[in-house]
Amino acid sequence: MANIEIYTSPTCGYCHAAKRLLAQKGVSYTEVDVVRDPSRRPEMVSRAGGRRTVPQIFIDGDHVGGCDDLYALEEAGKLDPLLAA
Template sequence: MSTVTIYTKRGCSYCELAKALLNKKGVVFDEVALDGKADAAKALFARVGRRTVPQIFIGETHVGGCDDLYALERQNRLDALLAP
């Protein structure tokens, strides 16, 4: 499986939904909590141009947020992205 990284903040329901889908699919992911990490949040914004969380990467591909992840699942495209 491709490496998955998800940037989150505590108390974010969309972060929890995204992680739930990844867990359901058996995906092991790296979670980067941005709570209290202003420099990391700035770096993420510079990289993707979004301030919202979650922000999800599969390999080097920026998937987007929770809605984007679920859209890929509905379109039957998520499994292909997760494949090695």
């Protein structure tokens, strides 16, 4: 099973949608709340190539992008192979 990390904030609808999709896939993930732990935000921005919005999603250390990117992978049939790696 892949190692999934998602940077989020509690009031972000896109974060909830991304987590919902991952839950539907039955995969676990590590969530980093950048509001409760603001010291992690610079780490997220650095890892995400300068992106500052949440969510930012990583699968096995590779930056997938945000919620729209995650759903695009799902629609293209490319998410399941990433999650199974």
